[in-house]
Amino acid sequence: MSIIMNENERSAAIDLITEINQYVSTVNIVIKKAGGEITMNNFKNAEGNSRKIMFPDVLLYSDTNKINLLQGWELKMPDVSVHDNTYILDAQDKAEKLGLNTTVLWNFHEVVLYVKNNGQWIIEKQWGDLLEITTREDVVKKQIIWKNFLPSLLRELNEFYHTGVIKEKKLDEISDRVTTYLIEDHKQLLADHLKSKAKENRIIDAKINEWWKVTKIEYLKDEADPYIAFSKNILLNWITRFIFGNLIMPVHDVAKCILDISTLNKPDEVNNMFEKITKISDYYTIFQAQQFNNLLPELVWNRLIDFNAFLNDKVVTHEILQQLLESSVNQFKREIIGQYTTPENVAKLLVLSTVVDSTSNDIDPCCGTGTIPKEVMKLKQKLGITEREIHDTTWASDKMMFPLQVANMALTTPTSMNMINKVFQRNVFSLANVSETVKITSPETGELMEFTLPKFKNILSNLPFVPFEIIEKNEKNFIDNVLNKLQKDTDGKIMLSRKSDFYYYIILSLNDILDVNGRIGVILSNSWLGTVAGKEFFKALSFYFNIKTIVISGNGRWFQNAKVISSILILEKKERFEEIQKNPIQFLVINKKIGELNSSEISSIANSILSSASNSLVYSIEYSLPKVESYLENKLSLNTLFYDVTWLDDVQSVLVPLTDVFTLIRGMRRGWDALFYPEKGHSIEGTYISKILKNTKDTINYDTVADADAFCCSKTIEELEELGHNGALGWIKRFETGVNKVGKPLPEVLGNSRQLWYEMRSDGATAEIITSLNPGKRLFWAKLDSNAFINQRLVGLTRSVKYSDESVDLLQALLNSIIGLFFIEASGFGRGDGVLDLSAHNVKQIKMLNPSHLTNEQRVSILIKFNKLKSTPIPNTLEGIESRERMEFDEEVLRSYGLIDNYEKIKLGLTRMLKTRLSVND
Structure with a gap:
């Protein structure tokens, strides 16, 4: 049975609300006001038919402004029983959407109070005082009965409140819950409606899919369907x-x-209303209509109208306005493209660490939902800058319109609603255009004002994490301009790849809108700290800027909703390119989880960054630019320099490039493991099976075995049929109709002109020693019992011609020394899952202890200690570094090279690097 309010119920409900308000105005109980009649005034749909409304029919509040909600009542006439299941579930559902723990069913015949305890709705009390009212006509004829009963019911509800049975909810909490409901319960319905409309108008599909190309990286964590997003x-x-x-x-x-x-109003009519509001009050970025927002199914539109009517019923004070603004902004940040929305503490740290001159113009050019410019405004307010000056000097832009709606709300306060928010839509690369102007309507005068973009003293942003593979075509032109300018400015000495991370180009372009001695503070992924491309980027940065500080987390991720490891980079613009950086570069690690820092601790860390003062909350070290450049030339990554590596100055003379001693072996790569690495029990002929080491997950000891099968067949189907090799034929046929993860046939994606689609050749080089390209808690080099093939997840070594007579056991020992483990960790960067991200190219840059420096006696001593270490399983490096076998081995190696005095420094540096990387999973 569908229960929908009719005209009689609406009239009776309004009478009941009137009676409640008359009574509570004469007594001192917690119930101060009843509402709901405004929502009920919209209870008919556009065709004039009655409909089910979103909110309870009667709402009880503990304040006259109708901000603090106590309870909702669901009303029916006597012909609908209070025991009707649809009636009961409807009332409970509405209460849950509002976050209320109680609901009342009133049908003018009986009254029932339901309370939610431990997730279950139970009857707390039932009243039968109205049993004489049995028909719809009785509701009017015998109204004296229910009117006389009403005061006693309200007094009992008052007692239930004071005993803790009834709990109230504030408007900001209610708005939060209702917004979530409106989105989650209606996004699929709206998406289906849009898909239906797109069949009639293919432009809709084209527009949404073009939009998806730009934004899907932000949504993929939550939404895979572009129409739902x-x-x-x-x-x-x-x-x-x-x-x-x-x-x-x-x-x-x-x-x-x-x-x-x-x-009765259509969506287009309401869009026109908002256009009129915009012309006078501005807030264009908030009130602008989203494309296709008029294509709403009736149910969705009705729900939105109910929500507006619910808000209409409130008297919002400045205090409540501020709470509701903040609550709404926070809610929208969670709901929209927000998996990378900047956490408040990260934004606060960025602002306090970057801004020196707070009186000048600042901008966040990729502002998203406005978290960072909001923190800029808070800082200026704290320093006593007037509210108008704050709004005049704080700018925010983004290429996406929707986040700007939230940003505009975030930058508005109850006392600044007549002040211009300098929030506007632009692509960050276009800001450097000297003729760029911004038009904003003054909410104070209604006048359209034009602003020329100034040079900014502070640029602060959480830059987008966009892989080069999905950079938009039009932005590639901007990137070409940045790269051409870099090449011209540096006379071709610095060249960035066009396949670099997107934020490289953004930062270099920001130099054009930054004032002299102005500062840039940006949040980046940490990948640039551990790649060859990152080193070239560092050179470009040092050409245009004085590099002030680089900050990373030593305790957990900053973005909990995304597996992104982040860093903060703070730069200062040079007066001239030729200017040589005089001050050292600060490399700083925060020791405490950033989400657990209080305001005082964030300020303390920021002060340490600004003043280079020591602080127990951080580990900090400084290097001169020439010293950093020398370490980079010696193949260290930037990621290494957050720790004391000055001991390397004493070690350089006994190191040799890894590629002098070994030839690097790349793992076999084909891209469809199920085909090329058959599980045990297959019936493939042995001639097509090669032994391979797939990964180091099951490697327990320093000596290991390649025990997995690899399918290596270079014969055609015809040749196999002629030979009668049915095992290989059957295996190939198992996959010939298969598809990859995006639905493309395997023969199409795996085949090329050089090899058959099912072919993986086994004529490549084999490895003697291997390590993982994505090590987790264990760093090690393992020796294969016999030369074997390796998978793409591994990198292998085989002795070069020059060192072919050298003992492979000794070389393995040197690679597994504490210095060898340090170079593994120092060659990559930590990923969001805690593993180290290495590449074969980075491994090529590694150095190792030179075996030629050892006497025969030292070789024997090292191997004796290494054999003792090998007698135990490979431990987690952090745990094993303090074991007796490991310490005796490392001391023997370092003593042999005259480096024993550096032992504690090396161990401390490696330990800190490992703890920082692995902390993301704590």
Whole structure:
């Protein structure tokens, strides 16, 4: 049975609300006001038919402004029993959407109070005082009965409140929950509706898919369907505008038109209302209509209208306005493209660590939802800068319109609603255009004002993490401009790859809008600290800027919703390119989880960054630019320099490039493991099976065995049929109709002109010693019992001609010394899952202890100690570094090279590097 309010119920409900308000105005109980009649005024749909409304019919509040909600009542006439299951579930569902723990069913015949305990709804009390009312006519004829009963019921509910049975909810909490409901319960319905409309108009599909190309990286954690992601934007567009329209009504009379919105209005009509509000009050980025936001199914539109009516019913004070603004902004950050939304503590640290001159113009050119510019405004306010000056000097832009709606809300306060928010839509690369202007309507005068972009003293941003593979075509032109300028400015001495991370180009382009001696503070991924491309980027940075500080976390990820390891980079613009950086570069590691830092601790860390003062919350070390450059030339990664590596100055003379001693072997790579690495029990002929080491997961000892099978067949189907090799034929046929993860046939994606689609050749080089390209807690080099093939996840070594007579056991020992383990860790960077990201190219850069420096006696002593170490399973490096066998081995190696005095420094540096990388999983 579908229970929908009809005209009689609506009239009776309004009478009941009137009676409640008359009574509570004469007594001192917790219930101060009843509401709901405004929502009920919209209970008909566009065709005039009655409909089910989103909120309870009667709402009880503990304040006269209707901000603190106590309870909702669901009303029916006597012909609907309070024991009707649909009626009961409807009332409970509405209560849960509002976050309420109680609900009342009232049908003018009986009254039931339900309470939610431990996730279950139970009857707390049932009243039968109205049993004489049995028909719809009785509700009017015998109204004296229910009116006389009402005061006693309200007094009992008052007692239930004081005994803790009834719990209230504040408006910001309610808005939070209702917004989530509106999005989660209606995004699929709206997406299906848009798909249906797209069949009638293919432009819709084209637009949404083009939008998806740009934004899908931000959504893939939560949404895989572009229509659902787009529907979330549409829903949030309406919710944002209704909330903000209600908030500005006290200072902008033009916004009061939204009080008259009902389901009789079509979405296009309401869009026009918001256009009129924009012309007078501005807030264009908030009130702009999302494309296709008029294509709403009736149910979705009805729910949005109910939400607006619910907000209309409130008297919002400045204090409540501030709470609701902050709550709404936080909610929208969670709901929109927000897996990389900057955590508040990270934004606060960035701002306090970067901004020196707080009186000048600042901008976040990739502002997203406005977290960082909001922190800039808080800092300026704390320093006593007037609110108007704060708004005049704080700028925010983004290429995506929807986050700007939230950013504009985030930068608005109850006392600044007549002040211009300098929030605008631009691609970050276009900001360098000297003729670039921004047009914003003054909310104070309604006048359209034009602003020329100034040079900025501070540029702060959480830059987008965009792999080069999905950079938009139009932005590749911007990148070409950046690279051409770099080549011209440096006379071709510094060359960045066009396959670098996106933020490389953004940072270099920002130099053009930065004032002399201005500062840039940006949040980046940490990948640049451990790659060859990152070293070239560092050279480019040092050409244009004084590099002030690089910050990483030594305790957990900064972004908990995404497996991204982050860093902060702080730069200062040079007066002239030729200027030589005089001050050292600070490499700083934060020891405490950033989410657990309080405001005082964040300020303390920021002060340490600004002043280079010592601080127990951080580990910090400084190097001159020439010293950093010398370490980079010696093949260390930037990631290494957060720790004391000055001991390397004493070690250089006894090191040799790894590639002098070994030839590097790349693992076999084909791309479809199920085909090329058959599990045990296959029936493939032995002639097509080669032994291979797939990974080091099951490697327990320093000596290991290649025990996995690799399918290596270079014969055609015809040749196999002629030979009668049915095992190989059957194996190939098992995969010939298979597809990859995006639905492409395997023969198409695996085949090329050089080899058959099922072919993996076994004529490549074999390895003697191997290590993983993605080590976790264990760093080691293992020796294969006989030369074997290795998988692409591994890198292998075989002795070069020059060292072919050298003992492979001794070379393995030197690679596994504490210096050898240090060079593994120092060659990569930590990923979000805690593993080390290495590449074969980086491994090529590694140095090792030169075996030629050892006497025969030293060789024997080292091998004796190494054999003792080998007698135990390979431990987690952090745990094993203090074992007796490991310490005796390392001391013997270092003593043989005259480096024993550096032992503690080396061990401390390696330990800190490992703890930092592995902390992301704590």
